[in-house]
Amino acid sequence: ADDDEAIVSRFQEYLRIDTVQPKPDYYKAVDFLNSQAQSLSLESQTIELVKGKPLLLLKWPGSDPSLPAFLLNSHTDVVPFEDSKWTHHPLHAHIDPHGNIYARGSQDMKCVGMQYLEAIRKLQASGFKPIRSVYLSFVPDEEIGGHDGVEKFVQSQLFKSLNIAVVLDEGLTSPSESYRVFYGERSPWWLVIKAKGPPGHGAKLYDNSAMENLLKTIESIRRFRAAQFDLLKAGGIGEGDVVSVNINFLKAGTPSPTGFVMNLQPSEAEAGFDIRIPPNYDSEALERRLVEEWAPAGRNMSFEQFKQKFSGKQVVTATDDSNPWWSLLENAVKEAGGRTSKPEIFPASTDARYFRQAGLLAFGFSPISNTPGLLHDHNEYLGKDVYLKGIDVYVSIIKAYASYESKSGSRDEL
Ligand code: MET
Ligand SMILES: [Zn+2]
Numbered sequence: 001a002d003d004d005e006a007i008v009s010r011f012q013e014y015l016r017i018d019t020v021q022p023k024p025d026y027y028k029a030v031d032f033l034n035s036q037a038q039s040l041s042l043e044s045q046t047i048e049l050v051k052g053k054p055l056l057l058l059k060w061p062g063s064d065p066s067l068p069a070f071l072l073n074s075h076t077d078v079v080p081f082e083d084s085k086w087t088h089h090p091l092h093a094h095i096d097p098h099g100n101i102y103a104r105g106s107q108d109m110k111c112v113g114m115q116y117l118e119a120i121r122k123l124q125a126s127g128f129k130p131i132r133s134v135y136l137s138f139v140p141d142e143e144i145g146g147h148d149g150v151e152k153f154v155q156s157q158l159f160k161s162l163n164i165a166v167v168l169d170e171g172l173t174s175p176s177e178s179y180r181v182f183y184g185e186r187s188p189w190w191l192v193i194k195a196k197g198p199p200g201h202g203a204k205l206y207d208n209s210a211m212e213n214l215l216k217t218i219e220s221i222r223r224f225r226a227a228q229f230d231l232l233k234a235g236g237i238g239e240g241d242v243v244s245v246n247i248n249f250l251k252a253g254t255p256s257p258t259g260f261v262m263n264l265q266p267s268e269a270e271a272g273f274d275i276r277i278p279p280n281y282d283s284e285a286l287e288r289r290l291v292e293e294w295a296p297a298g299r300n301m302s303f304e305q306f307k308q309k310f311s312g313k314q315v316v317t318a319t320d321d322s323n324p325w326w327s328l329l330e331n332a333v334k335e336a337g338g339r340t341s342k343p344e345i346f347p348a349s350t351d352a353r354y355f356r357q358a359g360l361l362a363f364g365f366s367p368i369s370n371t372p373g374l375l376h377d378h379n380e381y382l383g384k385d386v387y388l389k390g391i392d393v394y395v396s397i398i399k400a401y402a403s404y405e406s407k408s409g410s411r412d413e414l
């Protein structure tokens, strides 16, 4: 239909805005989103908690302002890409003959941000009026930790004054027909482990060189990683239920103008690890392991936390009868002809963790079924039909949430 074409081309327009880290054009994104908001007569304000990093807050006011509101959150930034490895340029939003839209952010998560707006457009066209207020936030910097985005937003007086009970944020794609929903997530912990040791001739065998020290740590971490991976492979649990550890950079060697010096054992070596810890994991045991086994000072080792400091246990959101927003969500998806699978722990990290820490209820949900997970990967794409179907799912959810009249439903009361 004509409508669908216009909907898809608005999505393409958003995907074509270069909001790639580390230099996202946030103003261009906010201008575009604001023009959409204007066409929907939404109230709008742009908040700059940090200069150069605008956060767009929109409101569709409900008829009963005494009821707690709900928030639809999405981040405007996307992760970088290696465009030479893509079949279509990641900022062109090319649609192939199968109807797949190729772009960075097509799954993570410009789709969701636009789907919220399109769902509101459809609801308005149908004459629907919300009882509870609907807020939409388009936030910066999620992909670099959210420190200048949602972390500061939830601490602001403005945020506290919004009286929000429940938040929807991003989820993950599902390879099957049913949608995935997340009620909690793992704690991110980014660690740099450094080794020192005596330098020496490249031909000499001796103990305790920096390289040998670092490799001992790497061997030990890899055994731990394998044990966690085995638990996952054994089945019955999800990706978010075990600890993941990956070495994502290695740095060592003595540089020379022609590369690296080959016959010199370096005095320093370091490795960077991305670690994600499930909410109910004994994190103290892990911290002990770090100090005693992975970075023992006695072996000339030290460690540093890189941006994602370990912050202990994560709060999770209830998915039983104590939380009315859970069954409202489940039923709304059903009414739109979809199905949710058993709620999971999100294996990576999202801004939802800041909302949960601030005492709000939050679900991670991206209505993307029958699609391979290509977040942060080459050739990220989303099928046009999956995108359009997702809008109808949000129509159903927003309708259910915005018409829920009970006074209760905020975390304090549950
Ligand atoms: C740890 S900050 C979050 C960045 C990104 N969403 C990730 O999970 O890697
Ligand atoms: Zn994301």
Ligand SMILES: [Zn+2]
Residues within 6 Å of the ligand: 079, 108, 143, 375, 376
């Ligand atoms: Zn991401």
